[in-house]
Amino acid sequence: AQSVTQPDIHITVSEGASLELRCNYSYGATPYLFWYVQSPGQGLQLLLKYFSGDTLVQGIKGFEAEFKRSQSSFNLRKPSVHWSDAAEYFCAVGAGDSWGKLQFGAGTQVVVTP
């Protein structure tokens, strides 16, 4: 069965520290991978995407992600977090003929401490 897993429900990080959010997927077809961020009561903002090509992708707000096919992972990273990065982060996957039918992970809540 197709699935998207974000192992960490909640992460607390100090401002200025690095951040890594994990995402693992299980799909038979070539996946199309996305990271979205959601602030409380807000919509989903696209941070970055991977369709093909270079496995290290750069996104907005200083985020990057690396696609590792051998590990079925698409982890999100930021070298130095800002207080404004506190939000919920969702990994999403589309694949095959239903590539537009995004399946989301459960989300990771990021708390940034001073």
Added chain:
Amino acid sequence: AAGVIQSPRHLIKEKRETATLKCYPIPRHDTVYWYQQGPGQDPQFLISFYEKMQSDKGSIPDRFSAQQFSDYHSELNMSSLELGDSALYFCASSLVGGTVPQGEQYFGPGTRLTVT
């Protein structure tokens, strides 16, 4: 830059009533997607339309229907509302143009539906 517009932003209905949610995609986008996000849940895909035709379907209840109009805006109609329908409903749009995958999905701010 123009974004996806959803209306209304908040909606309160009683059980067994009907609700209509509207979505206006980003100009020139040809595909619209609907998602439902329950409290503390991840978004769940409901249905999508490409060039006014249904392109994919998820776990959308039979009580719900949707369509995309000639101007590409979409409406999600929900009848016989139940308490469990209370959720945030997102619309997203993308430019597909018939090629897979042409573009990423841009989400609107959502409509918060509360069923009492």
